[in-house]
Amino acid sequence: MSLKSFAAKIFAKSIRKKIDLWAANPIDTQEKVFQELIATAQDTAFGEDHAFDDIACHDDFVKYVPIRDYEAIRPYVDRVVEGEENVLWPGKPLYFAKTSGTTSGSKYIPLTKESMPTHTTAARNAMLCYIAETGKADFVNGKMIFLQGSPEMTEQNGIKLGRLSGIVAHYVPNYLQKNRMPSWETNCIEDWETKVDAIIAETIDKDMRLISGIPPWVQMYFERLKAKSGKPVGELFKNFNLFIYGGVNYEPYRAKFEDLIGRRVDSIELFPASEGFFAFQDTQTEEGMLLLLDNGIFYEFIKADEFFDEKPKRLTIGLVEKGVNYVMIISTNAGLWGYNVGDTVMFTSTSPYRVVVSGRIKHFISAFGEHVIGKEVEQAMLEASAGTDIRIHEFTVAPQITPSDGLPYHEWFIEFEVAGGDLTAFAKALDASLQAQNSYYKDLITGKVLQPLRISKVAKGGFNDYMKSQGKLGGQNKIPRLANDRKLADQLPLI
Template identity: 75%
Template sequence: MSLKSFGAKIFAKNIRKKIDKWASKPEATQKKVFQELIDKAKDTKFGKDHDFKNIKSYADFSKKVPVRDYEELRFYVDKMVAGEEDVLWPGKPLYYAKTSGTTSGAKYIPLTKDSMPSHINAARNAILCYIAETGNAKFVDGKMIFLQGSPEMEEKNGVKLGRLSGIVAHYVPSYLQKNRMPSWETNCIDDWETKVDAIVEETRNENMSVISGIPSWVQMYFEKLQQKTGKKVGELFPNFDLFIYGGVNYEPYRSKFENLIGRKVDSIELYPASEGFFAFQDKQTEKGMLLQLDSGMFYEFIKADEFFDENPKRLTVGEVEMGVNYVMLVSSNAGLWAYNIGDTVQFTSTNPYRVMVSGRIKHFISAFGEHVIAKEVEEAMQEATAATKARISEFTVAPQITPKNEELPYHEWFIEFEKEPEDLAKFSKTLDESLQKQNSYYFDLIEGKILQPLKISRVPENGFQQYMKSIGKLGGQNKLPRLANDRKIAEVLEKIIKA
């Protein structure tokens, strides 16, 4: 055992104890965070506008501070970006994480001196929890790759801005710098396909032990490795035994990954976003990710099916239930207040509080009142691939409201198969029945002959990559919506299928 791995084990045990301490007192921990946030921001413009000096309780806060998304908070963000200080949080931000919004154009999410450590420490702690649980620390001696955005940054009125993953790249601890790949120069390549080719060349002969990134883009890296070398990833990297991912559910990709690697590897799920690093998988044996209650973020939750009501009830962690779909709100030491991040989550445990991401509040299918969410289509896909030994590269779902020949409407599943199912009819039937089991509204619509069972449209090899490239979102932190309530994506995929 190397000195580095020995030290990692000791460090891991200490961090695990600290995590267990706050996780065992969730409501007290959140109450402390809440009070610190209000006290520190009371003299900011936002704090004065919302009478923070007279907020003595969460009840006061929920009355004085309405739920907002980026567009509704933009009045304050624009002032910060223009160079004003003490707007949402004391002083100026350290950075802006620049993201692309669908309605807002470019979004500038503030990262502050107070919030930045939580982005760094959460990723570190996820790995340390894995070491504490499994005793496996040998990977710290190998090379680690993080498929991420460019670390190059711009500047706006004295504040640097860039992609979150690129900003975080500047904070890699010195003891990992020698292990970290790809090189700085390669990381700065903008064109994703060129970048992945360069990463393949840099890493193919290295001792890779940890690989991290969004599954769909890591898959592209694995495929290119295999094409270049003719070897399985696990054969090429015999010491590769930990995959770290976030952004999308790994389960639909798992069987294809294991085929590309040639064996199973452990995985750790992360829940990072520009707005905060919300959760990470702290146990290999438990479902869900540990909600970060002690990281300068105060959480609220609204039941997803009540979210668009006039005055939906806002809940704190002590009031949530397992298995319910919630929209998650966050107030943070980055200066976000009752901010709707757009994600929906479900609690898999309340002792401690663990969550799984179930979808996006704007990404669902409810063309007929069925309100199908991402979690449901992903679970249906897992059942169908397991039942028919199929492997998929990617998929998305859209409603077909006006089919030809007076057919009943249906859900259309666009699927790129890496391995076709043994029986496509069985695959389709399993998908549909699984969705009916999970969603009673969908079941009623099928039973009542309002909808016919789903239909599958095969997308050709690399078809989804073509789609992402066509909208300028190939690679990086960009993710394909798992489902939509319109046919904007479907219409582009139809052209790719016919080409």
């Protein structure tokens, strides 16, 4: 055993004990976070507007602070973007993480000097919990690869702007720098296919032991490695035994991964977002990820089936139940208050509190991290069909993760009333509109992670036949505009 792996095991046990301490006292831990957040932000513009001086408990918070999504809190964010201080949090943020908005382009999520360390510490602790549980620490002696966005940033009014994964790249601890791949220069490559080729050139003959990234991106890396070397990834990297992922569900990719690797490897799931690092898989034996209750985030939960009620009940951690679908609401040390991130979670355990991500409060596609929502595809359909002879009866959209040829893509299943005109031009117009609305989707297209969307024609009556088969024909039932799987899509009759 190397000195490095020996030290990692000792450190891991120490961190695990600290985690277990707060995890065993969830209500007190969250109350402490709540009080610290309110006290720190009392004199900010938001705090003054929402009577933080009068907030002593959660009931007061509910009274004074409504639930908001990004568009609702945007007037405050815009003031910060313009350079104003002490708006949502004392001073100015260190960074803005640029992320995709649901209704009006990009969002600018603040990262403060208090919140930034929580992202890196959580990722580190996920690995340390794995070491503490399994005793496997040899990966610290080999090379590690983190497939992420470019670390290059711009600056606006004294605040640096970039993608979260690229910002985090600046915070890789010194003891991992020698092991970390790819090189800084390669990491700065914007075009994804070019970047993957450069990563392959740098890593193909290295002792890779830990690989981390969003599953579809890592899958492309593995496929090209295997094609170039003629060997399974597990034979190429004989000591590769740990895959760390987040952003999308791994299960649709697992069988393909095991085929590409040639064996099963351990995995750790993370639940990060620009708004905060919420949870990580802390054990290999239990379902779900440990909700991080001491990470500068105060959580509220609303039952998903009550979310659109006029006054849904906002629950704190001590009131949640297993197996219920909740919308997760956060208030953070980055200055987000009563903020709806859009994610829904279910608790798999309440001792300690572990969650699985059950989806989004709205229908969506995020098979590749793009977060495309119903409003965007409907707007694209309206824009693309305007001024044409094309008439649509019904449509839905699903991801095609494993096409028979080329890159993955979004597949639009359309039942036409009239399919006049040039459908190739129509598809291009749909794709252009979607890219204009959703910066994540645009990045995936321009980065050549996805190819432009494809249209499949549904037979006349196909959607009605499907709804009838599900016992949902008529009434208030509607065809989902999109889904993150192909359960509906694969049952539609095509022509």
